[in-house]
Amino acid sequence: MALEDLYREVILDHYRSPRNRQALDRANAVADGNNPLCGDEVRIELLIEGGQVTAIGVTGHGCSISQASGSMMGDAVKGRTIETIRTLTGRFKGMMSIDGANDPGLDPNRPGAVLGDLESLQGVRKFPVRIKCANLPWTTLEEAIKRFVSTD
Amino acid sequence: MMDTSAIRGDFPILERRINGRRMAFLDSAASSQKPVQVLDAMVDIYRNSYANVHRGAYTLSQEATEAYEEARHKVAVFLNAACDEEIIFTRSATAAMNLFAYGWGLNTLKPGDRILTSVMEHHANIVPWHIIARHTGAELCYMELTDGFRLDMEGARERFDERVKVVAVTGMSNVLGTMPPVDELAGLAHGVGAVLLVDGAQLVPHAPVDVQTLGADFLGFSGHKMLGPTGIGVLWGRRALLESMEPAEGGGEMIRDVRLHESDWAEVPHKFEAGTPPFVEAIGLGAAVDYLSAIGMENVLEHDRELTGYALERLAEVPGLSVQGPADTVDRGGAISFDLPGIHAHDVATILDQEGVAVRAGHHCAKPLLRSLGLTASARASFYVYNVAEDVDALVDALGVARRIFGLDGA
Incomplete structure (x- = not known):
């Protein structure tokens, strides 16, 4: 398999210039995630207002896949409702798993087509040991949402 | 001196090809391969x-x-x-x-x-x-x-x-x-x-x-x-x-x-x-x-030392690469950890694997040490009796591929 499938230019761009890479002054949903085996670490901070993520901070360090995935994820969830984010997370994780192709709502050949830039991470699926790198920010995002304490 | 080619003949696994390439197994510090005698x-x-x-x-x-x-x-x-x-x-x-x-x-x-x-x-x-x-x-x-x-x-x-x-x-x-x-x-x-x-x-x-x-x-x-x-x-x-x-x-x-x-x-x-x-x-x-x-443990040590010396010399040719460990081979074994700024160790290991080179990436079960070095992960190449200079050359070539993919060759 070609390394170019894994290291798409858009991934390397997000790795070199990560978006949303700042700690939030005001956050009401925070979670830390790490892969103990490889040491990747990510912190997700959210400001959730009126059922919407109005701000997101993605910090931490790790490989290009975990960091690019977090960077793209930040762009994808900002301004979205929790409901939409849940659907998006399901689709992303579906794209990363073999079962993902069985989702009737998705094109079996291009399950990531609905995900925009994030589709570039589909090549990671061919490198099984790296899938957990791509999923780490998303799992941490789910954890942060679970911990959200509504102040509305 | 060691007859490396006779030794390699005792390790059938070394004939494996990885992703179409000759395998350079450089992770014996994690676990070594086994000769047919064992x-x-x-x-x-x-x-x-x-x-x-x-x-x-x-x-x-x-x-x-x-x-x-x-x-x-x-x-x-x-x-x-x-x-x-x-x-x-x-x-x-x-x-x-x-x-x-x-x-x-x-x-x-x-x-x-x-x-x-x-x-x-x-x-x-x-x-x-x-x-x-x-x-x-x-x-x-x-x-x-x-x-x-x-x-x-x-x-x-x-x-x-x-x-x-x-x-x-x-x-x-x-x-x-x-x-x-x-x-x-x-x-x-x-x-x-x-x-x-x-x-x-x-x-x-x-x-x-x-x-x-x-x-x-x-x-x-x-x-x-x-x-x-x-x-x-x-x-x-x-x-x-x-x-x-x-x-x-x-x-x-x-x-x-x-x-x-x-x-x-x-x-x-x-x-x-x-x-x-x-x-x-x-x-x-x-x-x-x-x-x-x-083989004789003195010869094992000497063989590791020669490869380590050669690897330290060749790795110095890779721009930006820093080795975490003594720069000479005195009182030093053949585990060489290194960091390539701009490419995370996991990415290094994935790219090297595509080139047939097996190295360890991560914290090597020594998190306090890595933390004291200001790192969360590093890549590590390590040698044993069956390794040869060609393995070191494959490592250095594969690091060149990694640098190209990550756009670090400045060209």
């Missing part, structure tokens, strides 16, 4: 002489028991131990370290006592001490490193006082390759009445070890890093100390008598070998010891 020794027992050891009065059990005890003798000779009874078989180096920590530490240490170790230890020589410190109230203290990745002996000397009861230190760092001066540490430890445990997981596979001159009182190591199988390790200890040490596990085989509310322990080494031991693995380790002895 595989055959184990298959021979399973096919011809297999039955549980130390139990049956029948032929198969006697043969298996003899082979098991012969393996113990081979290891004793390999280390120049005073007697076979000083060799305790465990399931791993980790288990050997834990056996010592629990058997000796738990029953000896008191509040106010100190356990002295170093920041370059593997988790197997740190975490057991966290547990023992919590149980006993003893305090865990650390020796630091110099900027040149050596043990800071000047600072270390100040740590030795009568509060120190045990010094637990690696004989060769699995990350840095650094070999601290065990003899000097032994003098310091014994000077304050402490015992010295050496984590020999890297040292024993890669350097001649004579426990009569090493200076340590206990030495733990595993079989799978020295051409032997997984599931077998060794704790060597001075007989008198082993006799005064409590067992860490109870069960069959380790008792002289069992009554309803108490039991008496068997003699060493069986006192520490509860349950059916991994005896086929021990026999495999015996074959590995034969194999290494035939």
Whole structure:
């Protein structure tokens, strides 16, 4: 398999210039995630207002896949409702798993087509040991949402 | 000198192609490959002489028991131990370290006592001490490193006082390759009445070890890093100390008598070998010891040193690359950890694998060390008897590919 499938230019761009890479002054949903085996670490901070993520901070360090995935994820969830984010997370994780192709709502050949830039991470699926790198920010995002304490 | 091509012929796995490329296996510090002699020794027992050891009065059990005890003798000779009874078989180096920590530490240490170790230890020589410190109230203290990745002996000397009861230190760092001066540490430890445990997981596979001159009182190591199988390790200890040490596990085989509310322990080494031991693995380790002895451990060390020197020279050609470990081959083993700014170690390892080069990436079970170096992960190449200069060249070429993919070649 070609390394170019894994290291798409858009991934390397997000790795070199990560978006949303700042700690939030005001956050009401925070979670830390790490892969103990490889040491990747990510912190997700959210400001959730009126059922919407109005701000997101993605910090931490790790490989290009975990960091690019977090960077793209930040762009994808900002301004979205929790409901939409849940659907998006399901689709992303579906794209990363073999079962993902069985989702009737998705094109079996291009399950990531609905995900925009994030589709570039589909090549990671061919490198099984790296899938957990791509999923780490998303799992941490789910954890942060679970911990959200509504102040509305 | 070593006949590397004859040695390579004993390791069928080296003929494998990885992603269409010649395989350069550079992860022996994690686990080594096995020669056919080791595989055959184990298959021979399973096919011809297999039955549980130390139990049956029948032929198969006697043969298996003899082979098991012969393996113990081979290891004793390999280390120049005073007697076979000083060799305790465990399931791993980790288990050997834990056996010592629990058997000796738990029953000896008191509040106010100190356990002295170093920041370059593997988790197997740190975490057991966290547990023992919590149980006993003893305090865990650390020796630091110099900027040149050596043990800071000047600072270390100040740590030795009568509060120190045990010094637990690696004989060769699995990350840095650094070999601290065990003899000097032994003098310091014994000077304050402490015992010295050496984590020999890297040292024993890669350097001649004579426990009569090493200076340590206990030495733990595993079989799978020295051409032997997984599931077998060794704790060597001075007989008198082993006799005064409590067992860490109870069960069959380790008792002289069992009554309803108490039991008496068997003699060493069986006192520490509860349950059916991994005896086929021990026999495999015996074959590995034969194999290494035939090469000669001086030659093994010299071969590692030559490859390490060549690798340090070639890696210096890679722009930006920094090696975490001594820059020369003096008192240094063949584990070379490196960092390539702009490319995370996992990405390095994935790209290298596509080029047929197997290296380890991560924290190498030494998180305190990596944290002290300001890293969360590094890549590591390591050598053994079957590696050749061509493997180093493949590594350096593959690092060039990684730099190109990540746009670091400046072209």
